[in-house]
Amino acid sequence: MINPREYIEPGSSWPLGHAVPDQPATHTVKLNINGQDVHLKIEPWVSLLDALREYIGLTGTKKGCDHGQCGACTVLVDGKRINSCLTLAVMKQGCEITTIEGLAKGDELHPMQEAFVEHDAYQCGYCTPGQICSAIGLINEGIANTRDEISELMSGNICRCGAYPHILDAIEQVKGVAGHE
Amino acid sequence: MSLLQKLGVSAENLAPEITGKYIGKPISRVDGRAKVTGNAKYAAEFNIGTGILYGYVISSPIAKGKITAVNARQALSQKGVLNVFTHENVPGLAWFDRSYQDQDAPPGGSPFRPLQSDEILFSQQPIALVIAETFELARYASTLVHFEYEVKEELNVGLELNLYKAKKPKKHRFPVPKPRGDAEKALAGSVVKIEEAYYHGYEHHNPMEMFASTVIYGDDDRLTIYDKTQGVLNSQSYVKSVFGLSEDEARVISPFMGGGFGAGLRPQYQLYMAVLASLELKRSVKVVLTRQQMFSFGHRPATLQKISLGASAEGKLQAVINRCYSETSTFEEYTENVVNWSGQMYQCDNVMLDHKLVPLDLFTPLDMRAPGGVTGMYALEVAIDELAVKAGIDPLEFRLLNYAEKDQNLDKPFSSKELRECYRQGAERFGWNKRNPEAGATLEGNNLVGWGVATGCWEANQMPSRAKAMLSADGKLTVSSATADIGTGTYTVMTQVAAETLGVAMEDVLFKLGDSVLPMSPLQGGSWTMATVGSAVKLVCDQLKAKLFKMAKKVENSPFGNSKEEDVVFADRCISLKEDAQQYLTFTEIMRKSKVNYIEEDTTSLPNMLEQNEYSRFTHSAVFVEVKVDQDLGTVHVSRVVNAVAAGRIINTKTSRSQVLGGIVWGISMALHEDTVMDDNFGRFMNTNLAEYHVPVNADINDIDVIFVEEHDDIVNPLGVKGLGEIGIVGVAAAISNAVYHATGKRVRDLPIQLDKLL
Ligand code: FES
Numbered sequence: 001m002i003n004p005r006e007y008i009e010p011g012s013s014w015p016l017g018h019a020v021p022d023q024p025a026t027h028t029v030k031l032n033i034n035g036q037d038v039h040l041k042i043e044p045w046v047s048l049l050d051a052l053r054e055y056i057g058l059t060g061t062k063k064g065c066d067h068g069q070c071g072a073c074t075v076l077v078d079g080k081r082i083n084s085c086l087t088l089a090v091m092k093q094g095c096e097i098t099t100i101e102g103l104a105k106g107d108e109l110h111p112m113q114e115a116f117v118e119h120d121a122y123q124c125g126y127c128t129p130g131q132i133c134s135a136i137g138l139i140n141e142g143i144a145n146t147r148d149e150i151s152e153l154m155s156g157n158i159c160r161c162g163a164y165p166h167i168l169d170a171i172e173q174v175k176g177v178a179g180h181e
Numbered sequence: 182m183s184l185l186q187k188l189g190v191s192a193e194n195l196a197p198e199i200t201g202k203y204i205g206k207p208i209s210r211v212d213g214r215a216k217v218t219g220n221a222k223y224a225a226e227f228n229i230g231t232g233i234l235y236g237y238v239i240s241s242p243i244a245k246g247k248i249t250a251v252n253a254r255q256a257l258s259q260k261g262v263l264n265v266f267t268h269e270n271v272p273g274l275a276w277f278d279r280s281y282q283d284q285d286a287p288p289g290g291s292p293f294r295p296l297q298s299d300e301i302l303f304s305q306q307p308i309a310l311v312i313a314e315t316f317e318l319a320r321y322a323s324t325l326v327h328f329e330y331e332v333k334e335e336l337n338v339g340l341e342l343n344l345y346k347a348k349k350p351k352k353h354r355f356p357v358p359k360p361r362g363d364a365e366k367a368l369a370g371s372v373v374k375i376e377e378a379y380y381h382g383y384e385h386h387n388p389m390e391m392f393a394s395t396v397i398y399g400d401d402d403r404l405t406i407y408d409k410t411q412g413v414l415n416s417q418s419y420v421k422s423v424f425g426l427s428e429d430e431a432r433v434i435s436p437f438m439g440g441g442f443g444a445g446l447r448p449q450y451q452l453y454m455a456v457l458a459s460l461e462l463k464r465s466v467k468v469v470l471t472r473q474q475m476f477s478f479g480h481r482p483a484t485l486q487k488i489s490l491g492a493s494a495e496g497k498l499q500a501v502i503n504r505c506y507s508e509t510s511t512f513e514e515y516t517e518n519v520v521n522w523s524g525q526m527y528q529c530d531n532v533m534l535d536h537k538l539v540p541l542d543l544f545t546p547l548d549m550r551a552p553g554g555v556t557g558m559y560a561l562e563v564a565i566d567e568l569a570v571k572a573g574i575d576p577l578e579f580r581l582l583n584y585a586e587k588d589q590n591l592d593k594p595f596s597s598k599e600l601r602e603c604y605r606q607g608a609e610r611f612g613w614n615k616r617n618p619e620a621g622a623t624l625e626g627n628n629l630v631g632w633g634v635a636t637g638c639w640e641a642n643q644m645p646s647r648a649k650a651m652l653s654a655d656g657k658l659t660v661s662s663a664t665a666d667i668g669t670g671t672y673t674v675m676t677q678v679a680a681e682t683l684g685v686a687m688e689d690v691l692f693k694l695g696d697s698v699l700p701m702s703p704l705q706g707g708s709w710t711m712a713t714v715g716s717a718v719k720l721v722c723d724q725l726k727a728k729l730f731k732m733a734k735k736v737e738n739s740p741f742g743n744s745k746e747e748d749v750v751f752a753d754r755c756i757s758l759k760e761d762a763q764q765y766l767t768f769t770e771i772m773r774k775s776k777v778n779y780i781e782e783d784t785t786s787l788p789n790m791l792e793q794n795e796y797s798r799f800t801h802s803a804v805f806v807e808v809k810v811d812q813d814l815g816t817v818h819v820s821r822v823v824n825a826v827a828a829g830r831i832i833n834t835k836t837s838r839s840q841v842l843g844g845i846v847w848g849i850s851m852a853l854h855e856d857t858v859m860d861d862n863f864g865r866f867m868n869t870n871l872a873e874y875h876v877p878v879n880a881d882i883n884d885i886d887v888i889f890v891e892e893h894d895d896i897v898n899p900l901g902v903k904g905l906g907e908i909g910i911v912g913v914a915a916a917i918s919n920a921v922y923h924a925t926g927k928r929v930r931d932l933p934i935q936l937d938k939l940l
């Protein structure tokens with residue numbers, strides 16, 4: 001009998017990239033992900049998104065289009081939000097990469113994660129990691145002040161389930177608290 | 182008399198709110214933590230790093246013809262490429278059509294069989310599967326496979342171009358009611374009438390997660406299949422019958438699904454392909470479609486409705502005629518309920534409805550959120566608005582004037598229908614009584630402002646389902662059913678029902694779903710999951726209660742010796758006497774004293790058809806919309822929506838609100854954004870990506886207000902719920918169209934309303 005909670009416990013260790021045919025094109029790439037160094041033997045055309053999902057097993061970052069059109073793959077690189085599908089892994093050596101898996105501190109969720117749960121800022125949850133990383137990136141940018149501005153600057157992250165008003169509620173809550181600090 | 186008084190319902194005579202400890206409360210999702218931490222796993226995310234092979238699908242660039250030659254040599258010469266499957270090397274599989282017919286397949290017809298013939302039936306037909314050690318390699322090698330084609334020139338695409346080929350379906354899934362009265366004559370005799378045609382084009386579901394299947398090939402030659410599906414049992418039975426496997430040889434698992442909206446009601450071809458490759462290579466295989474390929478299967482069919490309505494000078498509806506044409510494929514007859522709504526929504530004695538299909542060289546259409554309902558209600562509700570305008574009556578008043586007290590299609594009363602109250606509460610919240618009756622007359626800066634209203638309706642069905650429950654001596658309850666959670670909140674609401682019924686804390690309940698080894702449950706669709714699986718969960722927990730109480734009565738010195746189940750309360754993991762709460766036994770005590778570690782029940786819940794068949798069972802809503810249309814640019818913004826929904830009992834006000842909200846966003850999308858554009862020369866969709874297939878983004882969505890109107894219904898199912906998956910979208914596109922008319926004085930009758938139609 002399968003227990004669905006099995007799937008949702010964080011993996012304790014990351015499986016390192018599986019066997020790749022030893023083609024002359026593979027390089028060793030060193031990435032710093034969520035504060036941990038990971039060595040991968042991959043081809044230079046592997047996107048950061050595929051490196052995370054298929055080689056490292058960090059599947060929290062989602063693929064919704066692979067073309068920079070949906071935002072599902074948003075991660076933070078040196079605190080800035082980027083589409084990891086439009087970035088090659090090899091280009092991000094020496095950067096600090098933060099994915100959805102790296103936001104919580106142990107059992108304690110990041111305030112943005114808490115706010116998403118509280119405001120039901122999702123349905124299927126597939127766009128959610130991208131929305132959360134994007135929202136944190138947006139707050140880091142410090143440009144969006146009103147609800148309309150947040151809405152405009154969150155428009156690179158599609159949510160087909162249509163959770164937009166709740167996503168704004170969640171971001172406003174986190175921004176409000178952060179603003180008072 | 183004010184409009185609201187005319188509605189005749191006051192707030193006082195409403196029954197008290199139904200709530201319990203959990204039911205009816207705004208409870209956060211039990212799987213929320215998994216979703217916000219990235220730990221929720223979707224179909225393509227299992228067993229990473231274990232040497233799974235990658236499959237990449239090649240899609241046909243032509244829409245009709247034959248493959249005359251395949252050359253995969255160059256692809257196969259790449260180190261790490263294991264195979265290229267095409268019609269030339271795919272082994273003989275099941276022969277009969279019925280082996281390929283899944284639970285949502287149209288009756289009759291020949292379901293599409295991937296890679297089994299050289300014939301091309303539609304553009305983007307999957308024609309090969311490349312299997313390689315890495316995704317990058319499979320994708321690269323796919324560019325090295327060469328095909329030659331014989332293109333068939335004569336191509337049937339474009340609904341309106343092919344109307345002359347329309348024919349009645351052999352079997353309609355929703356039989357069109359026979360005419361009543363004499364609609365033609367009544368129309369001729371009507372003082373006020375309209376005759377118009379309403380159209381919307383192709384739409385694709387586009388859930389955020391692309392279709393994916395990961396097939397794990399076990400040491401014992403058994404397959405564990407992680408599939409993106411709205412029904413693990415549907416995927417399992419498809420795989421079993423197509424590949425001749427037994428139940429034990431193919432287990433299908435789907436704990437999370439990144440959106441379905443109907444797309445996952447039929448097994449998509451990546452499942453077939455991944456299983457095929459896995460069985461042939463005896464290896465684990467993963468196949469994920471690309472976003473472009475998400476446009477290569479079922480879609481909402483382009484539909485044209487020719488509607489004639491007639492009314493008396495006082496605005497009484499006298500005639501309704503709806504002649505509908507929708508597309509299907511050349512190999513299956515897809516039908517949905519488009520026209521029946523026209524005979525049901527308003528009181529009218531003369532009705533004629535008709536629905537014909539036009540076969541096109543496309544993939545078979547597929548149920549897409551509120552299939553048929555959004556289409557039929559869009560056209561009807563715009564037509565009603567036009568008639569009200571002609572009659573010079575406020576469109577909301579016009580609807581009340583023709584309010585249907587019973588379902589004339591079925592000649593049955595409604596099991597419940599709080600639509601009047603939806604109109605009343607929605608109108609009040611929206612401020613409808615301040616509406617300027619004149620169209621094109623309200624200017625705000627450079628924007629024309631318009632207000633529109635429409636009605637929504639969807640079925641409230643219950644299906645048979647099984648559920649299992651196990652209570653262990655430590656007071657933990659595990660409940661399971663092979664249903665799905667496609668974002669609907671199934672994990673959460675079932676946990677609520679189980680906890681409430683048995684009197685345990687939600688934290689002590691584990692609800693399992695999405696696994697073919699679990700008890701039978703139907704596809705997740707049709708807005709019936711809460712009614713269906715919820716009823717099964719309640720029933721099985723009730724049976725568990727009875728069993729536990731029976732045991733409690735037998736333990737030594739039981740305080741319940743002479744009591745009946747009605748005399749006791751189940752709460753906080755205890756049974757106690759109603760009369761004297763000090764007299765109690767904990768669940769743990771009962772089981773210890775009875776020397777058991779757990780108790781278990783497994784049950785089947787069946788709808789009470791005898792009773793239900795006496796009634797017409799539907800969910801209703803009233804949608805109010807404000808739009809702002811830029812005078813110079815013709816851009817439309819939906820600035821406000823109020824959607825008042827009567828859907829029976831609401832189990833979780835938080836997730837329910839999200840569901841309706843999402844439905845409204847879909848309605849806005851249908852009205853203003855979504856459209857898959859066909860190149861009629863090549864028979865190919867042109868905008869197969871999320872940059873050109875528009876869906877709303879955050880900035881497109883403004884103020885949305887959802888009202889749940891109290892509604893009590895003992896008929897629909899034991900929980901009194903009606904389901905919320907579809908009702909939120911129905912009526913929204915019509916309300917927006919009507920608001921655009923009110924803003925601009927221009928009536929647009931084909932969706933989406935893009936700016937060129939207003940300039
Ligand atoms: S997957 Fe990167 S933007 Fe869609």
Ligand code: FES
Pocket residue numbers: 121122123124125126127128158159160161162163389439440668
């Ligand atoms: S939660 Fe489903 S796409 Fe956003």
